[in-house]
Amino acid sequence: MSQRHETDVLIIGGGISAALMAEKLAERQSASSIIVVEAGQKIFDVENRMRYRQRMLEYGENPWPGDTIGDQSGVGIISRTMAVGGSALHWGGVTNRFSAEDLRLKSLYGLAVDWPIGWDELERYYCEAERRIGVAGEPGPLAEDRRSEPYPMPPMPLSYNLRQLKTWAEQSSVPFWGTPQAKNTVAYGGRAVCQRCNTCEICPTGARYSPDFTFQALLEKRAMTLHDRTLVRRLIVDDKTTRIVAAQAVNRATGEMVEYRARRFVLAAGYAWTPHLLLLSTSSRFPNGLANRSALVGRYMTGHAFVGAQVEMDLTLYPGMNEQHSLISRQFFRCRADAPYLRHDYRIWESNAGREPRLREGDGGPLLLGDALLADWRKRTARGAARVRAYYDVHPDPSSALTLDPAARNKWGDPLPKIEHRIDTASRDREQTTRDQILDRFRQLARAKNGTVLSTSIGRYLDHPCGGCRMGTDPASSVCDSHGRAHDHDNLFIVGAPTLPTGGCTNGTLTFTALTLRSADALAALSGTRD
Amino acid sequence: MKRRELIGRLTAAAMTPAVSPLVEQSADAKLSWIDNGGGRTFLLALAEVVLPSEIGAAGQAEAVERFIRWLRSYDADAEMDHGYGFTRLRRTGPSPASRYPVLIALINRQTAAALRRPKATFASAPLAVRRTIVEDSLRSVKGQRLLARPGGNLIEDLMAFYFQSSAANDLCYRAAIGREACRGLPGSEDPPSDF
Numbered sequence: 001m002s003q004r005h006e007t008d009v010l011i012i013g014g015g016i017s018a019a020l021m022a023e024k025l026a027e028r029q030s031a032s033s034i035i036v037v038e039a040g041q042k043i044f045d046v047e048n049r050m051r052y053r054q055r056m057l058e059y060g061e062n063p064w065p066g067d068t069i070g071d072q073s074g075v076g077i078i079s080r081t082m083a084v085g086g087s088a089l090h091w092g093g094v095t096n097r098f099s100a101e102d103l104r105l106k107s108l109y110g111l112a113v114d115w116p117i118g119w120d121e122l123e124r125y126y127c128e129a130e131r132r133i134g135v136a137g138e139p140g141p142l143a144e145d146r147r148s149e150p151y152p153m154p155p156m157p158l159s160y161n162l163r164q165l166k167t168w169a170e171q172s173s174v175p176f177w178g179t180p181q182a183k184n185t186v187a188y189g190g191r192a193v194c195q196r197c198n199t200c201e202i203c204p205t206g207a208r209y210s211p212d213f214t215f216q217a218l219l220e221k222r223a224m225t226l227h228d229r230t231l232v233r234r235l236i237v238d239d240k241t242t243r244i245v246a247a248q249a250v251n252r253a254t255g256e257m258v259e260y261r262a263r264r265f266v267l268a269a270g271y272a273w274t275p276h277l278l279l280l281s282t283s284s285r286f287p288n289g290l291a292n293r294s295a296l297v298g299r300y301m302t303g304h305a306f307v308g309a310q311v312e313m314d315l316t317l318y319p320g321m322n323e324q325h326s327l328i329s330r331q332f333f334r335c336r337a338d339a340p341y342l343r344h345d346y347r348i349w350e351s352n353a354g355r356e357p358r359l360r361e362g363d364g365g366p367l368l369l370g371d372a373l374l375a376d377w378r379k380r381t382a383r384g385a386a387r388v389r390a391y392y393d394v395h396p397d398p399s400s401a402l403t404l405d406p407a408a409r410n411k412w413g414d415p416l417p418k419i420e421h422r423i424d425t426a427s428r429d430r431e432q433t434t435r436d437q438i439l440d441r442f443r444q445l446a447r448a449k450n451g452t453v454l455s456t457s458i459g460r461y462l463d464h465p466c467g468g469c470r471m472g473t474d475p476a477s478s479v480c481d482s483h484g485r486a487h488d489h490d491n492l493f494i495v496g497a498p499t500l501p502t503g504g505c506t507n508g509t510l511t512f513t514a515l516t517l518r519s520a521d522a523l524a525a526l527s528g529t530r531d
Numbered sequence: 532m533k534r535r536e537l538i539g540r541l542t543a544a545a546m547t548p549a550v551s552p553l554v555e556q557s558a559d560a561k562l563s564w565i566d567n568g569g570g571r572t573f574l575l576a577l578a579e580v581v582l583p584s585e586i587g588a589a590g591q592a593e594a595v596e597r598f599i600r601w602l603r604s605y606d607a608d609a610e611m612d613h614g615y616g617f618t619r620l621r622r623t624g625p626s627p628a629s630r631y632p633v634l635i636a637l638i639n640r641q642t643a644a645a646l647r648r649p650k651a652t653f654a655s656a657p658l659a660v661r662r663t664i665v666e667d668s669l670r671s672v673k674g675q676r677l678l679a680r681p682g683g684n685l686i687e688d689l690m691a692f693y694f695q696s697s698a699a700n701d702l703c704y705r706a707a708i709g710r711e712a713c714r715g716l717p718g719s720e721d722p723p724s725d726f
Contacts, residue, residue: 058601058680059623060611060612060679061606061611061623062610062611062612068610070620079614079615081613081615156716157716158720159720160720160721160722185716195715195716197712201612201615318706318723319700319710320697320708321723356676357694357695357703358677359675359687359690360675363675367669369662369690370583378703381703463616
């Protein structure tokens with residue numbers, strides 16, 4: 001080993017879960033030292049983001065230059081970003097909560113599993129996550145969505161387009177309101193107010209939260225140490241116990257081997273790289289990898305399926321006002337226990353998809369130049385248009401798995417992950433009915449203002465992936481407890497996305513972070529205790 | 532084969548990226564045709580054909596200058612956006628401008644032939660002739676989609692550059708939407724002001 005570091009807590013991964021874990025542990029002074037290790041590099045140049053944004057708009061260039069690792073990928077992953085901040089560098093900032101039903105699927109519907117945590121408890125951590133990230137939102141009208149605390153910031157104003165679409169959509173008797181957003185509608189967390197730049201994947205002003213801000217603040221306070229460009233390749237277990245004693249890594253910049261020794265280890269590397277590292281960490285005592293007595297590491301990989309549509313209606317809209325903001329209805333988060341199971345969110349965006357300027361009037365049609373092109377474009381956009389989408393609840397089969405792919409290795413020789421999602425039999429059996437019912441709701445929605453469903457689409461992957469180290473009370477059927485503490489290794493915490501038993505039917509990031517903050521409390525409670 | 536069809540095929544061949552005959556040159560050398568080879572004049576004459584008359588000659592000239600600035604600031608082999616849900620890593624290709632001088636020369640020859648005046652150029656030709664030549668040149672372009680951004684076919688590129696812009700979006704809707712501007716939250720609940 002060329003380098004060796006000792007720390008109280010080692011956090012592996014540099015995304016949003018890692019950032020909030022580090023922040024909370026530092027605040028609680030529950031760790032004498034914290035090191036965060038991230039395989040990707042840090043991109044802490046907020047001063048360049050306006051330029052990056054402009055290059056993205058004009059040339060399609062990457063607004064987060066250097067945020068990938070060429071040889072670190074895998075089949076079935078959803079984002080190539082590996083940098084300090086993780087996928088939440090370029091997220092849209094949508095911070096929907098799951099609903100109480102997600103935690104009691106078995107009890108209420110006889111489906112999948114119940115989560116080992118109650119709604120009231122999770123709700124408290126949702127509030128904390130919203131405070132830490134900085135969420136702007138308006139409470140929905142449904143009693144089931146009651147909150148114990150108000151949103152930290154007033155809601156993102158509905159653009160003119162969204163106001164028109166809300167009025168239109170509510171004629172179908174479904175209430176809609178603005179999605180909560182991790183974007184500043186007032187100065188918050190030392191960051192500026194949203195300037196409605198319409199490019200939330202690269203927010204040039206810092207109004208949209210991303211974890212790099214948290215890391216920078218912690219580094220300025222010297223509350224943690226950050227080792228970027230350092231890829232952890234193995235966790236090592238004590239010879240005589242089941243405690244993790246070390247993490248072996250490589251400095252990607254120099255090729256030097258690095259060893260971290262810590263009292264406690266936090267795996268915060270997301271849905272792909274967390275189970276991947278556990279599966280890589282084999283030994284003669286643990287031939288199937290770590291935390292894997294149940295053989296469930298990398299199993300029950302999940303997310304949510306989706307259906308979308310383009311709709312046109314008699315409205316005058318102006319595409320481009322705030323394309324990243326949307327309406328949501330949570331009316332269908334609930335499903336009566338005696339009705340056929342169907343739970344989904346319901347989103348509406350302003351959209352001009354399929355109505356862009358074109359070169360020909362149809363395939364093989366006459367060429368359109370200058371005035372003719374403009375006239376054609378205006379004619380096709382005279383009516384308003386919207387994109388609608390529903391994420392619907394599906395549940396993972398045990399065979400929905402992340403495995404090590406022997407055919408694909410990184411430059412260090414480690415096999416890379418391969419994710420193959422499979423939904424369980426019950427989800428599969430009802431899938432066609434589910435899609436039909438959602439499409440029927442789209443058609444009902446479109447009736448107002450002479451609306452027309454122009455096209456529909458079925459998602460071919462599971463979005464907002466999670467799972468792979470699911471939590472539970474029984475070590476035989478789960479990898480970690482409700483706090484993310486591995487059943488097999490009492491000083492190893494697995495946090496965030498991998499711990500979810502099921503993926504809900506709306507964006508998952510707020511849930512990942514709420515669970516992480518709860519894990520942080522459990523880890524902090526161990527401070528000063530003998531392990 | 533009719534002359535018109537021949538012109539179309541020749542032009543299409545010259546615009547096809549795979550047959551670009553240019554050797555690698557410095558970025559400045561590649562763009563010298565703009566000021567020294569009559570490129571700007573050519574683009575202005577082209578703009579009159581392919582951009583809307585509603586923006587006037589001044590608006591067309593402004594679009595051409597913006598296009599030239601775009602070409603000058605183009606970076607080859609830059610990382611491209613991948614983002615959430617797009618896992619293929621790509622890099623930008625060579626500057627589309629590297630193919631333009633050949634195409635401009637060809638179109639000028641076509642113009643001279645069409646007018647039976649050896650010294651005639653596209654820029655000096657009447658609008659109707661320019662329009663015919665542009666239509667012939669685009670005849671072999673398949674599909675109805677306009678490119679998302681310039682890709683090597685000068686005529687399509689100028690059209691894509693303008694019509695995919697925030698300014699064109701405003702023109703289409705006759706409203707100052709300012710899609711790519713940072714506009715602040717106040718006022719977003721109101722319709723955009725008139726264009």
